Amino acid sequence: xxxxxxxxxxxxxxxxxxxxxxxxxxxxxxxxxxxxxxxxxxxxxxxxxxxxxxxxxxxxxxxxxxxxxxxxxxxxxxxxxxxxxxxxxxxxxxxxxxxxxxxxxxxxxxxxxxxxxxxxxxxxxxxxxxxxxxxxxxxxxxxxxxxxxxxxxxxxxxxxxxxxxxxxxxxxxxxxxxxxxxxxxxxxxxxxxxxxxxxxxxxxxxxxxxxxxxxxxxxxxxxxxxxxxxxxxxxxxxxxxxxxxxxxxxxxxxxxxxxxxxxxxxxxxxxxxxxxxxxxxxxxxxxxxxxxxxxxxxxxx
Amino acid sequence: xxxxxxxxxxxxxxxxxxxxxxxxxxxxxxxxxxxxxxxxxxxxxxxxxxxxxxxxxxxxxxxxxxxxxxxxxxxxxxxxxxxxxxxxxxxxxxxxxxxxxxxxxxxxxxxxxxxxxxxxxxxxxxxxxxxxxxxxxxxxxxxxxxxxxxxxxxxxxxxxxxxxxxxxxxxxxxxxxxxxxxxxxxxxxxxxxxxxxxxxxxxxxxxxxxxxxxxxxxxxxxxxxxxxxxx
Numbered sequence: 001x002x003x004x005x006x007x008x009x010x011x012x013x014x015x016x017x018x019x020x021x022x023x024x025x026x027x028x029x030x031x032x033x034x035x036x037x038x039x040x041x042x043x044x045x046x047x048x049x050x051x052x053x054x055x056x057x058x059x060x061x062x063x064x065x066x067x068x069x070x071x072x073x074x075x076x077x078x079x080x081x082x083x084x085x086x087x088x089x090x091x092x093x094x095x096x097x098x099x100x101x102x103x104x105x106x107x108x109x110x111x112x113x114x115x116x117x118x119x120x121x122x123x124x125x126x127x128x129x130x131x132x133x134x135x136x137x138x139x140x141x142x143x144x145x146x147x148x149x150x151x152x153x154x155x156x157x158x159x160x161x162x163x164x165x166x167x168x169x170x171x172x173x174x175x176x177x178x179x180x181x182x183x184x185x186x187x188x189x190x191x192x193x194x195x196x197x198x199x200x201x202x203x204x205x206x207x208x209x210x211x212x213x214x215x216x217x218x219x220x221x222x223x224x225x226x227x228x229x230x231x232x233x234x235x236x237x238x239x240x241x242x243x244x245x246x247x248x249x250x251x252x253x254x255x256x257x258x259x260x261x262x263x264x265x266x267x268x269x270x271x272x273x274x275x276x277x278x279x280x281x282x283x284x285x286x287x288x289x290x291x292x293x294x295x296x297x298x299x300x301x
Numbered sequence: 302x303x304x305x306x307x308x309x310x311x312x313x314x315x316x317x318x319x320x321x322x323x324x325x326x327x328x329x330x331x332x333x334x335x336x337x338x339x340x341x342x343x344x345x346x347x348x349x350x351x352x353x354x355x356x357x358x359x360x361x362x363x364x365x366x367x368x369x370x371x372x373x374x375x376x377x378x379x380x381x382x383x384x385x386x387x388x389x390x391x392x393x394x395x396x397x398x399x400x401x402x403x404x405x406x407x408x409x410x411x412x413x414x415x416x417x418x419x420x421x422x423x424x425x426x427x428x429x430x431x432x433x434x435x436x437x438x439x440x441x442x443x444x445x446x447x448x449x450x451x452x453x454x455x456x457x458x459x460x461x462x463x464x465x466x467x468x469x470x471x472x473x474x475x476x477x478x479x480x481x482x483x484x485x486x487x488x489x490x491x492x493x494x495x496x497x498x499x500x501x502x503x504x505x506x507x508x509x510x511x512x513x514x515x516x517x518x519x520x521x522x523x524x525x526x527x528x529x530x531x532x
Contacts, residue, residue, distance in 0.1 A: 252421055252440075255383060255401070271342035271361050271382060281360075285380060287401060287420050290440065 001151040002163075002176040003029025003269045004256070006237045006244050007277075008144040008296050011263040019140030023132045024276040025268060026147040030128040032176075032269055033149025036162040037131040038123020040172040040239045043142035045118040046091055051169075053090040053099060054113040054120045056159065064088040067107060074102055085134045086159075087113065087122045096169065111160065111197070116170030118241050123148075123162035143298070146239040148174035154182075155199040165206035168213055170241035175202035176269055177254045179232035205230060209238070223247050223293045237267060243297030252290035259283040265296050307332045312339040316346055326352045342382065347375050350392070364401075367394045370411060386413045389430055402439065405432045408449065414503045421458070424451040427468055433503035443470050444480065452499060454507065462515050466522075470515040471496055473507065481531040482521040488514045 005025040009015050019041070026037060046052055055067075064083050071092065072078045081090040092099065096115050103110055114121035122135050128149045132138065148163035155161050164172040179185075182201035185208060190196065194207045208229065212222035219240060226236075227250070235254040238245040246267050248256055259266045259274045261283045268274050271285070288294050309319050319337065326332060335356045340346055344363035347356045350373035358366070361379035371390040380398035389408040396404075399417035406422070408430025415423075418436035425441070427449045437455030444460070446468030456474035463480020469492070470483075479485075488509070496509040521528055 252402070257401070270363060271380065272344075272363055273342075275341035275361070285361075285399070287399075290421070 001032045001153075003032035003149040003273070004174045004176050004235060004237045004267070005029060005147045005269070005273050006145070006174075006239070006246070006267045008244055008265045009142075009263070010265065010298075014263055015143055016141040018142045018145060020138045021264075021277060022140075022145045022147060023137045025266070025273040026128050026137075026149065027132060028273040028276065029147075029149040029269060033151045034127055035152050035157045036123065036125040036150045036159070037128035037148065038121065038150075038162045038164055038174075039135075039137065039145055039147040040114065040119050040121045040164045040166075040174075041137075041140055041142050041145040042118045042170070042239065042241065043120065043140065045241075048117070050091055050093050050117065051096060051099070051115055052117060052120060053092060053115055054087060054122065055090065055103075056087050056111045056113050056122075057109060058086065058159070060086050062086075067110065070106055071102075074106075084122065084136070086124060087120075087135070089120050112166075114166045114172065116241065118143075119166075119170045119172060119239065121164055121166055121172055123164070124159055125157055125162065143242075144239065144244055146172060146174050146237050146244060148176075148237075154178055154201045158198065160197045161200045161203075163202060164237075164239065165200075165203050167206045167210040167238075170239075171210070171213070171219070172239045173202065173206040173209060174237045174239075175205055176235045176256075177233035177249070179205060179230055179234065181231040185229070201232070205234065205236070219245060220293050220295065227291055235269070240295075240297065243295060245293060245295035246288050247293050248288055248290050250291045256288050257285065258288055258294070259285050305331055306334045306336055308336045308338060310338040311341065311343055311346070316343050320345070320348055323347060323350055323354070323356070326354060328352050330354065340379070344382065347373070350375070353392070361398070370394060380417070385415075386411070386430070389413065399436070400434075404434075405430050408432070410449075412502065418455065424449070424468070427451065431499055433499065433505070435503075435505065437474065440477075441480070443468055443483075446470075450495075450499060452496065452503070452512070454505065462517075464521060465515075465517045467517060471509075471512040472515065473512045476513075476515070479515065482518050483515055484518040486514045486516045488512070 079090045079092045164174040179201040182204040186204045235256045236247045337358045340360045342363040348368040351371040353372040356375045358377045362381045364382040365384045366381045367375040368387045370392045374393045376395045384403045386394040387406040389411045391411045393412045396415045400419040402421040404419040404423045405413040406425045413432045415434045421439035423438040423442040425444045427446045429449045431450045433452045440458035443462045447466040453472045457476045460480035462483030493509040
């Protein structure tokens with residue numbers, strides 16, 4: 001099953017309430033996905049040249065300060081960081097590849113959840129309510145967020161198997177459905193140099209989009225190709241630095257409903273999740289058409 | 302407002318309690334008019350009713366609203382989720398907004414009226430229900446429809462009436478394409494008369510000649526090797 005929610009704030013004055021509004025939406029989807037939950041939130045953007053690195057370690061008492069010191073030795077600058085439960089967000093002036101290489105060599109247990117200038121991905125095993133509490137999501141602000149509640153069907157219930165999956169800098173994917181050609185596709189993508197952490201089908205979809213965009217395709221082009229190359233059921237919610245996109249497969253078995261007001265654009269697997277949003281009674285409501293790419297964005301910078 | 306109006310606020314009462322109360326009504330009940338407040342997309346509201354009462358839902362309902370309905374009239378003043386009036390036996394269900402996919406699925410009887418659009422698979426496997434959609438329907442509508450009538454005042458999406466049996470489809474607007482074994486058929490007087498009546502019952506003043514009729518070519522009833530690619 002699984003549940004997906006997305007909220008994109010149009011009215012700037014509402015941005016401090018993003019976490020609060022988003023948390024109610026995600027919590028409501030617990031019945032579709034009680035196993036694990038996660039979200040990608042787009043908060044403060046760091047200046048060009050810097051990167052936000054969201055890391056995870058299974059031990060909640062892990063010493064992120066020690067890790068920061070090793071960063072300092074390697075990259076010659078002390079990175080500011082904030083710890084949030086099992087996750088920590090570092091801000092660094094370094095290239096992504098160098099950071100990935102360094103972490104793989106020096107801290108193989110630490111997992112990179114996301115890299116970008118705005119996006120932070122956090123996810124854990126447990127009920128959506130416990131995940132929302134653990135990361136204090138209600139207190140977060142930002143422009144937009146994508147969330148997922150998981151009912152695992154294709155692979156193990158683990159943190160790494162939870163959604164959203166990062167698909168590149170400030171890009172992420174949440175998936176409701178199941179892919180049937182993910183094993184072959186994973187092998188093909190591995191030959192193209194893509195890396196995978198799990199046996200999860202959705203991670204393959206994320207890897208596929210990341211690979212397409214690495215080859216120079218735009219997000220819309222990558223999604224158009226996905227319609228041909230991905231076999232299975234899916235409703236995707238894709239987060240980008242300045243917006244989000246939604247895509248359903250041609251058969252459109254997996255539900256999705258959208259709402260738009262002057263203040264926000266929201267999507268959810270079920271209307272229930274939208275019912276707590278302000279002004280929803282007068283919102284424009286519709287179901288995204290099958291095999292059509294929907295996207296929203298704001299001009300930033 | 303009627304004195305006998307019974308109001309249930311789903312912000313305070315669970316759907317299970319509401320449905321239980323509706324199931325306990327006898328055919329001679331004096332609580333003939335129910336108003337359901339704060340539905341907020343909750344699932345299975347007013348399911349399994351089997352007495353002639355009027356239930357009005359003030360807002361958007363979730364999945365399987367008014368499912369398995371018998372005798373009752375259910376009016377939804379908003380949109381409905383997947384499977385509104387699924388497996389309806391008799392009575393009337395009226396959606397004032399849009400309906401999600403599989404509206405009226407497997408319905409055996411009664412009338413489902415949708416003022417807005419219905420998405421994919423409207424009337425899938427219908428078995429005698431009449432469905433009138435004032436807007437358009439999505440892809441694969443009337444898939445494997447067995448008996449009953451699907452009337453679409455707007456347009457129909459891809460693969461209309463795929464693998465259809467003896468149900469009748471009437472569409473006023475464009476049909477994107479027809480599914481396997483579904484063909485356009487002649488509109489005869491008997492169909493005009495029937496459609497006029499059904500449109501009237503649904504509260505519409507449209508002329509039957511504005512519609513085109515579709516039904517089964519009856520080529521896929523039994524397996525035949527020549528048709529293997531079409532199943």
